[in-house]
Each structure stands twice: as structure tokens, then as C-alpha cells.
Amino acid sequence: MPRPTLVDVARIAGVSRATAARVLAGETKVDARMAAAVERAAKELGYEANSAARMLRGGRSGAIALIVAFNELDSLTGTFFTSVLKGAAKGLYTGEVQPVLLPADHEDGDRIPRFLRSGAIDGAIVILQHEITHLAQALADSPVPIAWVGRPRVALAPDAIVIDSDNYGGGRLAARALVDAGRRRLGIIAGPSDMEPARDRIRGWRDELAQLGIEDSPIVHGEFTLVSGSAAMARLLKRYPDLDGVFASSDLMASGAIRVLQAAGRRVPSDVAVIGFDDVSIATTMDPTLTTVRQPLEDMGRVAAETILAVLQGRDVDRQPILATSLVQRESA
């Protein structure tokens, strides 16, 4: 049996298509008896407006794309993405909008730009760690608004939508916390230098240390993953065996770093204090539990959703909000 249409509802209610539409759209200037008849008919038939027809007529699709690199999704890094994803999807849902998942790293590189042009979505939220160069250009030319979660390195229009956390401030927090704990021989395991947030954390870390009178501290780079954290820690330890504090700029790298420290006979935190960044769920399940700089990941996703919805509705909003980071004190520092 075919899906009921507005015509069916109108016929059963004994009114015209237009009247039925008015009632279901919530217009008040309709005769009460007719309205009741329409409501009843709609309920009886289990009527739900055909989204394609509405979309064709109205121009809006009621869907927003969530662009994610799938190969980053199922590793442990996933806890980062899924938190943002969850926040974004929840935010979109509150706005009666459907989240459509788009893999940024699919072989068919032309698909995302084509999809953006097909009118199937009203906007997109981009959640990427590493840059995807070919995509950046396509997104810049997008006919629909794009919200970036985390500032990308590509040049953006001044009115671009960018939701970021205070990476710079987070770097300062980490530095201050280690110094407050009496540590002076400090090192940082930074993220990839092609990522803006990673650079901001380094800047914050260095500025705060300089202010506290510590002029130089060693830096090594990782890829935000656990194994890269281990490797980076090993390098750091080899060059500076007398370290007493480490700032790993992701929780996963902190986890890898702690293992290497423990394997090298250092106790955490008594010999070496370690601070992470992100506050994803493994921070609470490690041993020792991880002191870390918290990014409000789910909030970032939610704010991205709210901001893009506001822009689509023509409301005036802050297009580049920066969400506060905070220190979460646990055992490792």
C-alpha cells in the first residue's frame, strides 16, 4: 500500500489540500471543526509529509553533513571524533535537522563537492584532524555554509564559521600546573606541526614557561596517537634523561608516553609528572589516571551545530567562538 499523501488526508477530512496543509503547518486561522477533522485523518492514516516534496518546494533539505575522515574514526582517536560527532548530531537534532555522515577520505574524491552541489544538504560540519588538501579547496568553493571544528590551516574567509577550543590557553594551563607542582625540567610532546591547534598549544606552553622564567624546554613531535606518543617519549627521554615533567598534547600520546616512562623505570608522577590534553575516556581508565587539559569536545560539536543552524536562519551569532579549556586534576601530575 502506498504512503498516504496530503491529498488522502484532505479527502478523508473532507477539505481541500490547501486547508489540510494549513492545519498541519500549525496555522491558526482555520475553522476548528475542519482542523480537528484534518488532525484526525492525519493520525488515522499515519500521515507524515514527504520530505522530498517539501524539500523541492521549500528549497531546504533539512539535512546537514558531518564530514569526518573515516580512517581516523575507528582507531582510539575515535573517542575524540565520536564525542564531537555526538555533540553535533544532538545539536542538529534539536534543530530538527538530520545529520548525514560523509567520509572525507573516500576514494571518490569528487563525491563530496558533488554532494554539496546537489542541494541534498543545507550545510556541513567538518571534523578533521589532518588536512585533506583536495577537500579544502572544494569546501572553500562550497555553495552551502561550512562550520569547521578546530581551525584548519587553509585560508578561510573572514566570516567563516570556526568552532575552536582555547588551545593556546590550554598550553599555558599545562605549563603552569607542572611548574606549580615544583617541576622545572620540562619537555613537551607536541602534535603534528601541520595542525593549527597543535601549534597553538606549543605557543601557550612556551609563553607561560617564559613568563615563569623557564626559557627553553625540549620539544618532540608525535601524531596524536598512542604509538607515536611512545616513540616521542623514547626520543625525549634519550636526549633529556633527567626530565621531571612532560606535557603530551593529546591523551593518547600521554598514555604511550607513560608506558615508556614506566618501562624505563620512572615512576609517574613521583619521578616524572605527565599532563595530557583532550580528556577523552581513556584518561580515567589509565593507571595512574591522567591529569589533563580538558577540551569540551561534545560542547564543540553542539556549538558547531547551533552556529550553523543560526547562520542558515539568518540569525546573528558569533561565527568564531572559542570554548574554554580547563585543567582536570587526576593522578599523573
Add this chain to the structure above:
Amino acid sequence: MPRPTLVDVARIAGVSRATAARVLAGETKVDARMAAAVERAAKELGYEANSAARMLRGGRSGAIALIVAFNELDSLTGTFFTSVLKGAAKGLYTGEVQPVLLPADHEDGDRIPRFLRSGAIDGAIVILQHEITHLAQALADSPVPIAWVGRPRVALAPDAIVIDSDNYGGGRLAARALVDAGRRRLGIIAGPSDMEPARDRIRGWRDELAQLGIEDSPIVHGEFTLVSGSAAMARLLKRYPDLDGVFASSDLMASGAIRVLQAAGRRVPSDVAVIGFDDVSIATTMDPTLTTVRQPLEDMGRVAAETILAVLQGRDVDRQPILATSLVQRESA
């Protein structure tokens, strides 16, 4: 400037709407010069077919919902969901279909059934661990096909689409592996008893042990999470302090269990061997690395996508495939 339409393409190419449509649909019986003109015009305008209009006319939306419980998504359990999600999304993409993410645990409980009736999607893939009762009924009444990843406990129609892994066989594998390793005092940390896969794993475990001459072995239940695994292991250890082998029916529970064992002074695997289930990414990053029964999670997602696409196209396929599980030998057993 408004999005270019088929009429624009036809006008520029100097042909009729119908001819332009034919060319873009890949029909061959069109004059070569006209075809070339259409191709050129479409490219020049950056034309992409309006998906709403196509959908309205064709009846198909080209989208499939991925139904996931969001509160299960960002915990460590996430690695399970995201793997399946990734496979499913990839599979759908190969079929030129868009994956739409639907949170099963959204407050507005009526939204999913309404969405299914709106024609916005052609089908749905359900990836849930725990049952969501009110949803089960709605899904059973769905006007579009549903593919279940993991068999749910609700009664399904005989032609329902269910993609599962061989949980029973996996339970047997775990039992055999521990016995082969010379262990005889065995216990199982099972999943919640309201979940069919958890029950299947127990059955397989028991059947294999019985066949190998071990008649009774203790059983405790967890919730597939790390902390519940720790708690379950603590209970098990208290009742059976002389255990020498444990089968934890998820990797997360295995991780929690190993910590409790180590804290209690047991060496893994020399004192107590531990086998997990799933083979998610933490299995390789634990210490010791985890011997586990692998479920092909990404494949399950992919097969779910392929199967539902086949059903939608009216092709004849196995609607209830069972994917093989396998033992992945690492350090813990």
C-alpha cells in the same frame, strides 16, 4: 546566483530537457553532437541534479539510516560501534547511498518512526548493543527494510535481515584455546543476559568445555564495559582464587579483568591466561597484548550495507549471513 537546473543545461546545449536528461542518465541512443553539447553545458555550469526533485519523481531517496545509541557511542565501547559504522558507511557509499546518522536514544522517542515514514530514507541499519524497547516495536512496523547488526531479542519476521558473527563458534574457540594451553580451572565473564550474542558466546563456551570433559565452570556477568569487567573479575577471583584461565566476552571487560588480576598479584598469562572477544584496537595496546576472538566488525557493517542494498534492488541474497569469528593469538593466553 541560483543553482543551475536541467532546463539551464538544456537551453545552453540547445536541446530539450528530455534529451539533456537522457544524456546525463547515460543513455546511448542520443545523437553524438547533442550529447557532447549537453556534457559541455553541464560541466560549464557545474550542474548537479537536484536530489529532492529526483527523489520526488523516483520514489527513492538514496539515503539509508544508521541507527545507533549515542550514549554508547563515545565511551570506549565506541570502538565497537565506530568500526561497524565505518564499514556500513563505506558499503553504502559504494552503492551511491548516503548514510544518515540517527540517535536511537534521543529524547524525542517518536522521531525515528516518523522519520522512517517520511520517505526520507529507503532503509535502516540498526547497530545497537542493548535493546531499546520502544524502538523495537517502531522498527518492526517500519515501512522500509531494516538490517540488524547483531541479532536482537525481539521476535523478527522470518525474512528479516540480520547480520551476525558466529558468537557461538567464538565461544568454542575461546574454550578450546584455553584448554589447549593447558588450563583447566576456567571461568567466564559473560555479557548481559538480555543480549542474544552474549548468550550465544556462553553456549559455545559451555558446549566446547563439556566436549573437552570440563563439566562446570563458574560464570559471572558484566556489561561489556571496562569497569564492569573489573568488578566481575573481582567477584570471580573471590569465589575461585585458584583460577588459571578466564574468557572475558568483550575486550574491554578483558582489559578490566587483567588489571584486577595484576593488582591481585597474578601474572598474565603465566598465572592466569585471559582471552577477550571483539578484537577492538585496545587489544593491541594493552600490556600484555590481548589474545582474543576476533569479530570482523567492519565487515559486518559492510555486509549489512550490501545486504540491504541488494534487498532494495530486489536481488536475491542471504538475508541472515553469519560471519566467521577467529582466534587472534597475542600475549595474554
Add this chain to the structure above:
DNA sequence: TGTCGATCAGAGATCGTTCTCTAGCCCGGA
């Protein structure tokens, strides 16, 4: 009581694509 204004229901057009049906053309056979 008649006329004007306000209000609300309905008819029709519209969104952009796809598909069917018709008309016209070309070629071949008689």
C-alpha cells in the same frame, strides 16, 4: 436592507527531474 470590508477556504501554479507518449524523420523495400 444594501454595501463594503475582512477573513478564510479552495483552485492553481510551482519546485526540478524523470518517464511516457507522440510526432517527425530517415532509410529501405516494393
Add this chain to the structure above:
DNA sequence: TCCGGGCTAGAGAACGATCTCTGATCGACA
């Protein structure tokens, strides 16, 4: 040379909701 068959291009309808415009009805006021 004429007629018929086959094949391709174009005209038109259809999908279903929404919005504008028109027409009708009712009430109020003169």
C-alpha cells in the same frame, strides 16, 4: 517514387507539498 517501419527528439504529465491569488461568505455599519 511512394509507403511503411524503426528510431530518436521533444512535448507533456507526474511526483507531493507549499504558497499565492482569487472568490465566497459572513458580519458590521450606514
